[in-house]
Amino acid sequence: MAxxxxxxxxxxxxxxxxxxxxxxxxxxxxxxxxxxxxxxxLGVEMLRNLKDAWWRAMTTRHDIEGLDASILMHPRVWExxxxxxxxxxxxxxxxxxxxxxxxxHLFGEMSEKRLKAISKAANVEGVLAKTIVMxxxxxTKEQLAEIITAHTEKxxxxxxxxxxxxxxxxxxxxxxxxLTAPRNFNLMxxxxxxxxxxxxxxxxxxxxxxxxxxxxxxxVMQSSRQKVPFGxxxxxxxxxxxxxxxxxxxxxxxxxxMEMQFFxxxxxxxxxFEEWRxxxxxxxxxxxxxxxxxxxxxxxxxxxxxxxxxxxxFLFPFGFGEVEGIHNRTDFDLSRHQxxxxxxxxxxxxxxxxxYTPFVIETSAGASRGFMAFLCNGYEExxxxxxxxxxxxxxxxxxxxxxxxxxxxxxxxxxxxAEKLEGDLRRSMKSFxxxxxxxxxRYRRQDEIGTPFCVTIDSDTLQxxxxxxxxxxxxxxxxIALSQVKxxxxxxxxxxxxx
RNA sequence: GCGGGAGUAACUCAGUUGGUAGAGUCACAGCCUUCCAAGCUGUUGGUCGCGGGUUCGAGUCCCGUCUCCCGCUCCA
Numbered sequence: 001m002a003x004x005x006x007x008x009x010x011x012x013x014x015x016x017x018x019x020x021x022x023x024x025x026x027x028x029x030x031x032x033x034x035x036x037x038x039x040x041x042l043g044v045e046m047l048r049n050l051k052d053a054w055w056r057a058m059t060t061r062h063d064i065e066g067l068d069a070s071i072l073m074h075p076r077v078w079e080x081x082x083x084x085x086x087x088x089x090x091x092x093x094x095x096x097x098x099x100x101x102x103x104x105h106l107f108g109e110m111s112e113k114r115l116k117a118i119s120k121a122a123n124v125e126g127v128l129a130k131t132i133v134m135x136x137x138x139x140t141k142e143q144l145a146e147i148i149t150a151h152t153e154k155x156x157x158x159x160x161x162x163x164x165x166x167x168x169x170x171x172x173x174x175x176x177x178x179l180t181a182p183r184n185f186n187l188m189x190x191x192x193x194x195x196x197x198x199x200x201x202x203x204x205x206x207x208x209x210x211x212x213x214x215x216x217x218x219x220v221m222q223s224s225r226q227k228v229p230f231g232x233x234x235x236x237x238x239x240x241x242x243x244x245x246x247x248x249x250x251x252x253x254x255x256x257x258m259e260m261q262f263f264x265x266x267x268x269x270x271x272x273f274e275e276w277r278x279x280x281x282x283x284x285x286x287x288x289x290x291x292x293x294x295x296x297x298x299x300x301x302x303x304x305x306x307x308x309x310x311x312x313x314f315l316f317p318f319g320f321g322e323v324e325g326i327h328n329r330t331d332f333d334l335s336r337h338q339x340x341x342x343x344x345x346x347x348x349x350x351x352x353x354x355x356y357t358p359f360v361i362e363t364s365a366g367a368s369r370g371f372m373a374f375l376c377n378g379y380e381e382x383x384x385x386x387x388x389x390x391x392x393x394x395x396x397x398x399x400x401x402x403x404x405x406x407x408x409x410x411x412x413x414x415x416x417x418a419e420k421l422e423g424d425l426r427r428s429m430k431s432f433x434x435x436x437x438x439x440x441x442r443y444r445r446q447d448e449i450g451t452p453f454c455v456t457i458d459s460d461t462l463q464x465x466x467x468x469x470x471x472x473x474x475x476x477x478x479x480i481a482l483s484q485v486k487x488x489x490x491x492x493x494x495x496x497x498x499x
Numbered sequence: 500g501c502g503g504g505a506g507u508a509a510c511u512c513a514g515u516u517g518g519u520a521g522a523g524u525c526a527c528a529g530c531c532u533u534c535c536a537a538g539c540u541g542u543u544g545g546u547c548g549c550g551g552g553u554u555c556g557a558g559u560c561c562c563g564u565c566u567c568c569c570g571c572u573c574c575a
Contacts, residue, residue, distance in 0.1 A: 018510075
């Protein structure tokens with residue numbers, strides 16, 4: 001079957017990423033591990049640059065503090081956050097047509113008649129009788145789905161009975177009694193503290209970095225002498241046991257987040273949500289993403305904690321995909337941690353002399369996804385003088401190598417001058433010395449890894465101590481004094497300025 | 500988890516009815532080269548994804564499995 005152009009593009013990027021040392025498959029010599037990837041020498045430089053750009057954009061503000069919380073946290077954290085309840089969905093398979101469903105999604109297409117029959121049957125089991133829903137007599141699909149799902153998580157007997165009574169057919173093939181017993185899919189990775197594997201000492205690998213920020217809210221505020229409104233930011237790994245990984249780095253089980261939680265007064269939350277949404281979109285643009293490959297998409301269904309939410313999406317070869325989520329988390333998290341820990345997380349309002357629980361605006365960017373997005377955004381093939389040129393148009397701040405130093409030919413002392421210059425540059429930026437093959441070939445090699453500047457030592461250098469600097473995207477050259485090279489490049493690889 | 504496609508050198512791929520694993524690129528060592536790659540010489544590099552089976556003999560046939568891509572499903 002013919003592959004789409006987009007598919008070929010992604011494969012070319014994956015291939016380049018491996019060949020040049022950006023991304024390798026995890027444990028490759030053992031056949032790989034599903035959805036796990038390693039960052040090679042160039043990949044790790046670029047990833048660090050990306051994280052650095054984000055870290056600078058956050059922590060150079062007066063109202064944001066940094067944090068690096070432990071990946072393992074007290075298990076109660078995840079009860080409070082709702083992950084233990086909401087991150088495990090009962091799912092069923094159809095034995096005949098092999099379709100898979102979340103239990104709560106099974107009721108969407110059902111007829112009123114069938115719903116009533118289910119309600120009746122379920123009520124016999126005494127499930128609905130305990131709920132408020134029955135008092136209003138009319139059970140909506142959503143309510144029924146919620147009740148049965150919640151019940152099924154604890155005990156699957158009712159669900160199985162309903163299937164056997166031919167009340168829940170497969171929505172796809174329509175056959176009855178073909179659905180398997182519900183199984184819980186827990187999206188959190190579980191491990192054990194101490195050498196004994198026992199449910200009593202089970203802990204989780206964090207599925208988001210946010211909770212480390214919430215539980216440290218007061219610690220940070222007091223030690224840094226901040227006052228609401230202010231934010232706490234953190235970069236770190238998070239883990240989700242996804243059913244399916246997909247699209248190279250896009251959906252993986254281990255990934256890195258760049259999160260900032262902004263604490264504010266209730267009532268100011270909507271204003272800060274808008275501000276941060278704008279600000280974060282601008283950040284992506286400031287690193288070279290064109291407006292037509294970025295969009296903001298509001299969530300249609302809101303999570304249990306959110307009042308407003310949306311995604312910043314980038315146009316990947318496979319279509320638009322989320323690179324950052326913006327959420328108004330309200331006071332949900334702090335309130336829950338207050339409730340579960342018994343510790344006050346309220347702050348004092350100096351004007352009204354009252355205590356309140358701050359609202360939180362979350363900006364949660366994917367470092368791994370962002371990395372892939374910039375790789376895809378930068379990749380370009382073009383024809384120059386009849387020859388193909390592959391170039392990674394990365395923002396200079398993101399580029400893994402900032403400058404290559406090349407002797408035009410390997411004689412007349414050019415290599416010596418070039419090596420000395422490269423040694424000087426190396427102290428303040430990632431640089432590379434290359435003397436193999438024709439200079440044009442060396443330029444193209446640097447283009448392929450996104451090096452923004454190539455400095456060439458030629459015969460003029462021997463005469464007047466000047467060199468050429470060739471810019472990656474335009475391929476234009478300028479001639480400047482050897483002594484000016486470091487300053488010239490440093491001016492042009494600075495982090496973007498964010499307004 | 501289901502369906503489809505793929506897996507042979509670091510990369511892209513050939514490999515005929517089952518009969519001694521190949522090319523180009525890349526890399527490395529030289530030569531050549533005075534500004535936009537694919538000139539010359541040489542070299543390194545392969546458990547043919549992995550494990551079984553059939554066979555005198557398997558990259559090739561059969562079974563299982565892993566990984567990647569696509570589509571479903573999933574993605575609080």
